[in-house]
Amino acid sequence: xxxxxxxxxxxxxxxxxxxxxxxxxxxxxxxxxxxxxxxxxxxxxxxxxxxxxxxxxxxxxxxxxxxxxxxxxxxxxxxxxxxxxxxxxxxxxxxxxxxxxxxxxxxxxxxxxxxxxxxxxxxxxxxxxxxxxxxxxxxxxxxxxxxxxxxxxxxxxxxxxxxxxxxxxxxxxxxxxxxxxxxxxxxxxxxxxxxxxxxxxxxxxxxxxxxxxxxxxxxxxxxxxxxxxxxxxxxxxxxxxxxxxxxxxxxxxxxxxxxxxxxxxxxxxxxxxxxxxxxxxxxxxxxxxxxxxxxxxxxxxxxxxxxxxxxxxxxxxx
Amino acid sequence: xxxxxxxxxxxxxxxxxxxxxxxxxxxxxxxxxxxxxxxxxxxxxxxxxxxxxxxxxxxxxxxxxxxxxxxxxxxxxxxxxxxxxxxxxxxxxxxxxxxxxxxxxxxxxxxxxxxxxxxxxxxxxxxxxxxxxxxxxxxxxxxxxxxxxxxxxxxxxxxxxxxxxxxxxxxxxxxxxxxxxxxxxxxxxxxxxxxxxxxxxxxxxxxxxxxxxxxxxxxxxxxxxxxxxxxxxxxxxxxxxxxxxxxxxxxxxxxxxxxxxxxxxxxxxxxxxxxxxxxxxxxxxxxxxxxxxxxxxxxxxxxxxxxxxxxxxxxxxx
Numbered sequence: 001x002x003x004x005x006x007x008x009x010x011x012x013x014x015x016x017x018x019x020x021x022x023x024x025x026x027x028x029x030x031x032x033x034x035x036x037x038x039x040x041x042x043x044x045x046x047x048x049x050x051x052x053x054x055x056x057x058x059x060x061x062x063x064x065x066x067x068x069x070x071x072x073x074x075x076x077x078x079x080x081x082x083x084x085x086x087x088x089x090x091x092x093x094x095x096x097x098x099x100x101x102x103x104x105x106x107x108x109x110x111x112x113x114x115x116x117x118x119x120x121x122x123x124x125x126x127x128x129x130x131x132x133x134x135x136x137x138x139x140x141x142x143x144x145x146x147x148x149x150x151x152x153x154x155x156x157x158x159x160x161x162x163x164x165x166x167x168x169x170x171x172x173x174x175x176x177x178x179x180x181x182x183x184x185x186x187x188x189x190x191x192x193x194x195x196x197x198x199x200x201x202x203x204x205x206x207x208x209x210x211x212x213x214x215x216x217x218x219x220x221x222x223x224x225x226x227x228x229x230x231x232x233x234x235x236x237x238x239x240x241x242x243x244x245x246x247x248x249x250x251x252x253x254x255x256x257x258x259x260x261x262x263x264x265x266x267x268x269x270x271x272x273x274x275x276x277x278x279x280x281x282x283x284x285x286x287x288x289x290x291x292x293x294x295x296x297x298x299x300x301x302x303x304x305x306x307x308x309x310x311x312x313x314x315x316x317x318x
Numbered sequence: 319x320x321x322x323x324x325x326x327x328x329x330x331x332x333x334x335x336x337x338x339x340x341x342x343x344x345x346x347x348x349x350x351x352x353x354x355x356x357x358x359x360x361x362x363x364x365x366x367x368x369x370x371x372x373x374x375x376x377x378x379x380x381x382x383x384x385x386x387x388x389x390x391x392x393x394x395x396x397x398x399x400x401x402x403x404x405x406x407x408x409x410x411x412x413x414x415x416x417x418x419x420x421x422x423x424x425x426x427x428x429x430x431x432x433x434x435x436x437x438x439x440x441x442x443x444x445x446x447x448x449x450x451x452x453x454x455x456x457x458x459x460x461x462x463x464x465x466x467x468x469x470x471x472x473x474x475x476x477x478x479x480x481x482x483x484x485x486x487x488x489x490x491x492x493x494x495x496x497x498x499x500x501x502x503x504x505x506x507x508x509x510x511x512x513x514x515x516x517x518x519x520x521x522x523x524x525x526x527x528x529x530x531x532x533x534x535x536x537x538x539x540x541x542x543x544x545x546x547x548x549x550x551x552x553x554x555x556x557x558x559x560x561x562x563x564x565x566x567x568x569x570x571x572x573x574x575x576x577x578x579x580x581x582x583x584x585x586x587x588x589x590x591x592x593x594x595x596x597x598x599x600x601x602x603x604x605x606x607x608x609x610x611x612x613x614x615x616x617x618x619x620x621x622x623x624x625x626x627x628x629x630x631x632x633x634x635x636x
Contacts, residue, residue, distance in 0.1 A: 155631050190624055193590045194547050221627070222583035222620035223590075226544035229512050258620055265540035272511045272541075300618070302540030302576055306508050309539070313473050 006276040007237045008043045010214070011263055013291060014065070015046040015080060017246025019058050020259070021295050027061045029294045031068035036287045037243060038072040040280050046078050047096065050086035066093040082115075084132050091136055100133040100140025100178075102126050102169045106162050107151035110188070123168065130176045140176075142214075143169040144184035148200065150191025157191070159200040166204060182212045182238065187227065190220020190258060194230035201234045214238040217261045219245060219300065224261035225269055232275060241266045244288040244299035262301030264288050272309060281308050324594040325555045326361045328532070329581055331609060332383070333364040333398060335564025337376050338577070339613050345379045347612045349386035354605045355561060356390040358598050364396050365414065368404035384411040400433075402450050409454055418451040418458025418496070420444050420487045424480050425469035428506070432464075441486065448494045458494075461487040462502035462534075466518065468509025475509070477518040484522060500530045500556065505545065508538020508576060512548035519552045532556040535579045537563060537618065542579035543587055550593060559584045562606040562617030580619030582606050590627060599626050 014034050018025055030048070037045050047069065053060035062079070071077060076097040081087045090096050104122045105111040111119050133140050147154075148162045166183060173180045183204055197215070204213055215231050217224045217240070228239060240260060247259035264284045270277045281303075288304040332352050336343055348366070355363050365387065371378035380397070389395060394415040399405045408414050422440045423429040429437050451458050465472075466480045484501060491498045501522055515533070522531055533549050535542045535558070546557060558578060565577035585597045599621075606622040 150627065150630075152625070152630055190620075191627060193587065195591055219620060220624035221586055222543055222580065222624075223587055225540055226547045226587065229544045229547070258624055262540065268539055269511065269541055269544065273513055298616075300620075302508075302537060302618075306538035306540075306576055307470070309468065309509060312468075312470055 003232045003273055003275050004235055004237045009277055010044040010240045011037055011042045012046045012240050012260055013243040013246040015049050016260055017242050019056055020247055023296050025294060027064045030065045034069040036290060038075055040284045041278050042075055044076040044078055049080040050089040051082055066095050087136055098138040100138045101142040101144050103144040104165055105146040106157045106165055107147040107154040109153035110147050110151045127172055140178045141180055142182045143180055146186045147188045148185040149187045149196050152189050159203055162200055163203050182214055184214040184216055186216035187218055190218040192227045193223055194226050197227045197230045198234055201231060212238050216240040218258055219261050220258040225265055228266055244291040244301040264301050264303045268303045321550045321591055321593050322553055322555045327595055328362040328558045329355055329360045330364045330558050330578055331561040331564040333367050334578055335560050337374055338565060341614050345382045348383045352387040356393055358602045359596050360393055362394040362396055367398040368407040369400060384413050405454055416456045418456045419460040419462050421462040422483055423464040424475045424483055425465040425472040427471035428465045428469045445490055458496045459498055460500040461498055464504045465506045466503040467505045467514050470507050477521055480518055481521050500532055502532040502534055504534035505536055508536040510545045511541055512544050515545045515548045516552055519549060530556050534558040536576055537579050538576040543583055546584055562609040562619040582619050582621045586621045
């Protein structure tokens with residue numbers, strides 16, 4: 001199986017990373033993390049989340065973080081917003097790349113726990129958001145299915161069920177004339193395996209061959225990088241990850257919820273496998289170590305301790 | 319690619335795990351770890367290492383550890399010995415399954431650092447050990463190549479070079495009438511990738527189709543489980559691993575040398591992929607948590623925090 005020549009990595013550390021940390025992280029450190037990541041040459045950095053400070057107090061300084069960082073050409077700076085108020089707040093910064101996403105959760109139980117809505121209610125709510133996004137001038141070009149491989153509250157999630165949810169979102173998008181170009185499949189609670197990745201990705205590719213598939217993988221049970229490799233072999237060219245392996249969903253129902261796959265480990269996998277990422281791995285390893293200092297504890301990323309093989313090669317070629 | 323129906327896992331935690339720990343681990347705790355692992359139904363547990371206490375003080379109590387643990391039917395209990403004295407000590411316990419292994423390191427630089435011998439000197443030394451093993455009544459049926467994918471002291475290791483080393487060991491074994499049945503390829507310093515695993519394993523399988531291939535993988539750069547999966551896809555049925563991800567080679571030339579792949583994460587990968595291991599994962603997760611208590615720090619294994627999916631399934635089926 002030929003791997004893709006190049007992939008795009010969406011760096012989520014500043015957003016997904018910060019939302020689970022118990023110790024408060026200063027606004028200055030959050031800004032610094034975004035600026036350090038900007039030097040690594042990511043196509044996208046997710047900067048923060050415009051959610052209610054009542055639910056996620058770690059994100060209460062979202063406006064200040066956005067005001068503070070420095071945009072670099074070539075990188076898109078995005079944020080999360082879950083309702084009209086969040087959209088308005090993000091747009092008001094005047095500094096973010098606004099994205100419209102139609103999103104549902106594949107697990108009924110997790111949907112209710114996480115958003116207090118059933119899947120059906122989420123479809124209705126999502127449809128209501130389409131004119132709001134349009135009114136704000138935001139192009140909605142993505143759909144996303146969370147908990148697409150399994151759920152700690154509900155057990156296995158069948159690939160056929162996920163495909164039906166994708167189909168409903170695609171139909172909704174078509175009815176509203178939305179130019180969807182990306183389908184995200186999120187393994188929110190770390191249930192995926194290389195074989196379930198292949199199965200679901202294959203089914204989505206067969207049915208929507210023109211869509212870019214994005215995988216959002218958590219390393220909850222240690223299979224994150226193996227799953228990413230299985231996806232590379234399927235031709236997937238779009239991945240989410242977080243520097244150092246920051247993050248984890250605070251509402252995902254288990255202690256020690258493991259974060260996203262570590263960006264630097266994904267980059268290492270890609271570069272050693274002949275897949276370009278455009279990311280400067282040496283710089284990124286420095287940022288991963290800095291991220292550990294910022295959150296005040298070890299992060300699970302491996303290459304920041306094991307070392308970039310490129311450096312060893314240069315040393316021994318010299 | 320069909321995965322194997324069943325694999326054999328060699329649990330190395332008590333040996334490879336203990337040799338790198340900075341804090342002293344009591345003999346009682348070492349014995350307890352072996353006994354706890356015995357309840358998980360491994361085909362093999364590597365109990366300890368008979369090396370000079372001058373070089374590895376953590377292993378000075380090897381005899382006491384062996385005297386203390388309880389053998390369980392169905393598990394082989396092995397140990398490491400690097401010279402005649404070590405063989406004699408291990409044999410004198412009267413309680414171990416003795417194995418003869420012909421071993422070289424693929425990296426000249428690491429060979430000298432680790433054993434103060436060149437590769438050529440190691441071949442000569444290995445050949446001298448054959449009659450010693452025979453004299454002690456030990457069957458030599460394995461060969462092993464360390465640093466078979468790369469080396470922090472030397473850089474890349476070419477697959478062709480490793481195949482030549484395997485061929486020389488196989489010839490030596492044939493000249494001495496040794497019934498080799500297993501070829502171990504060790505990624506001692508975490509240089510392997512899924513593609514380099516496939517390449518080297520494929521070359522060894524093509525040339526020696528009747529040999530069992532064992533992979534000894536370190537998770538130094540986060541690719542250990544992805545590499546294991548690539549090997550499963552090649553039909554490899556024999557793996558080393560360490561509970562919790564204990565271990566790491568103290569002589570491998572970098573700070574924070576990551577240990578072996580975590581046994582419970584490998585077992586999780588296998589069971590979720592339809593590959594039997596015979597190992598009781600729930601019990602093993604308890605042992606992994608106990609191993610953390612014994613060494614007094616977090617271990618990198620993921621499933622012990624993420625949880626066994628089997629338990630979630632039962633819960634939601636109930």
